[in-house]
Amino acid sequence: MTSDSGGTGTPMIRMAGVDKHFGELHVLRDIDLEVAPGQVVVVLGPSGSGKSTLCRTINRLEPVDNGVIEVDGKALPAEGKDLAKLRADVGMVFQSFNLFAHKTILENVTLAPIKVRRTGKADAEKRALELLERVGIANQRDKYPAQLSGGQQQRAAIARALAMRPKVMLFDEPTSALDPEMVNEVLDVMTGLAKEGMTMLVVTHEMGFARRAANRVIFMSDGEIVEDSTPDDFFSNPTSDRAKDFLGKILTH
Amino acid sequence: MGVIVEQFPLYVQGFLQTVRICILAAVGSLILGTILAAFRVSPVPPLRAVGAAWVTVFRNTPLAVVLFAVAFGLPELGINGSYFWFGVAGLTLYTAAFVCEAVRSGINSVSAGQAEAARAMGLTFSQSLSLIVLPQAFRTVVPPLGSVIIAMIKNSAIVGAFGVGGDLFAVGVQLTSAQGYAAAGVLTGVLLGYLILTIPAGIVLARLERKLAVAR
Numbered sequence A: 001m002t003s004d005s006g007g008t009g010t011p012m013i014r015m016a017g018v019d020k021h022f023g024e025l026h027v028l029r030d031i032d033l034e035v036a037p038g039q040v041v042v043v044l045g046p047s048g049s050g051k052s053t054l055c056r057t058i059n060r061l062e063p064v065d066n067g068v069i070e071v072d073g074k075a076l077p078a079e080g081k082d083l084a085k086l087r088a089d090v091g092m093v094f095q096s097f098n099l100f101a102h103k104t105i106l107e108n109v110t111l112a113p114i115k116v117r118r119t120g121k122a123d124a125e126k127r128a129l130e131l132l133e134r135v136g137i138a139n140q141r142d143k144y145p146a147q148l149s150g151g152q153q154q155r156a157a158i159a160r161a162l163a164m165r166p167k168v169m170l171f172d173e174p175t176s177a178l179d180p181e182m183v184n185e186v187l188d189v190m191t192g193l194a195k196e197g198m199t200m201l202v203v204t205h206e207m208g209f210a211r212r213a214a215n216r217v218i219f220m221s222d223g224e225i226v227e228d229s230t231p232d233d234f235f236s237n238p239t240s241d242r243a244k245d246f247l248g249k250i251l252t253h
Numbered sequence B: 001m002g003v004i005v006e007q008f009p010l011y012v013q014g015f016l017q018t019v020r021i022c023i024l025a026a027v028g029s030l031i032l033g034t035i036l037a038a039f040r041v042s043p044v045p046p047l048r049a050v051g052a053a054w055v056t057v058f059r060n061t062p063l064a065v066v067l068f069a070v071a072f073g074l075p076e077l078g079i080n081g082s083y084f085w086f087g088v089a090g091l092t093l094y095t096a097a098f099v100c101e102a103v104r105s106g107i108n109s110v111s112a113g114q115a116e117a118a119r120a121m122g123l124t125f126s127q128s129l130s131l132i133v134l135p136q137a138f139r140t141v142v143p144p145l146g147s148v149i150i151a152m153i154k155n156s157a158i159v160g161a162f163g164v165g166g167d168l169f170a171v172g173v174q175l176t177s178a179q180g181y182a183a184a185g186v187l188t189g190v191l192l193g194y195l196i197l198t199i200p201a202g203i204v205l206a207r208l209e210r211k212l213a214v215a216r
Ligand SMILES: Nc1ncnc2c1ncn2[C@@H]1O[C@H](COP(=O)(O)OP(=O)(O)OP(=O)(O)O)[C@@H](O)[C@H]1O
Pocket: A022, A025, A027, A045, A046, A047, A048, A049, A050, A051, A052, A053, A054
């Protein structure tokens, strides 16, 4: 793991004074957040607290009303070619996988390297197979997404994101749509990535993953970052009432 | 009915003229309509406005009025051409509005997550539309597009009535009013001509639809 907790150097993600409304609803309130390279941050919070929105503002899938967002020291450009370029460096994994339904697994993984990075087809396929091997589904390469289990689809989606050699990976509840027996196969891949030093921001309800793989836990409530601490601290002595309440509900399950 | 046999070459000529008009207008309106649909879903407000305005204008104007406007309006703007090309242009502009709406509904049927994943990976708007969204949209769009094209084939008769010489409908008019054949016989021939176009078009579309439903 590289620099662990902020310190000097350019943060991989920097958000300062970020505000976002959906109509009347104030979903992100004055968010300040810095994620150092190599850091693994788990974002927790009740439903509707703005976790997904936070995640999606980082690659500008959701534009914000106010504030600064930088990825690796570069401010997010407006919609257009420059933004596309920046997004290519930010991997995103969705709750609902969102694999391209009309493409095979291999094509899913090679598409962006070929179309965005202009990698040659042979090179892209070689790299794709390595990644599919790594997430354990190389034998599914010629199938279509709908033919795979949820866990396999999500692993393919992770391989697809990694194929772009991203600087940072965003995960929005990557295991929430999975049957329980498939959760671990996905978390194992993510834990491996974390160990290798990938910068990650992970929205999840998997407390085991947070304890095992995260350097840092952020707790959100009503669009605010209410707590920001290490997993141990957060789980053993949450300071805010809202976090205590949340943990009480989650841990009694 | 004897008229069909007696005037067979004229019918064939008219039929081929109708086929020419329909092929040109179908190709033109499919391309133009798809571009307009892309406008309508684009992130650029002026393009969206152009797409929306086009649909509003052409979907709510009778085809005869569109043809009139093209045939008399374009020359006033200094654009000259034959009535054949004006007819094709009018039919294309008009049909493109319906193609646009069919394609747009197909685009909307593709889950938003598909385009989002594409954008998140760094594909530009046009890449995500052409590589990810449209190929999936066209599957659901085949049946409504089929109806649009069949309606267009029937509408080509209005182009004929408007003075494009020699299409199937014009042949019918000529044979009844100028050459005095009985209307029933003449129209049977005209009708057969259109059915030869529309019924196979329907069959091809049904086939295509089944094939796309099976293919992943
Ligand atoms: N596109 C949108 N338009 C309007 N409101 C939205 C939109 N997306 C989210 N919201 C609202 O913003 C709030 C925050 O949503 P968000 O999805 O970020 O929450 P979340 O913390 O991810 O919740 P969950 O745990 O349920 O995924 C919610 O109240 C939600 O209803």
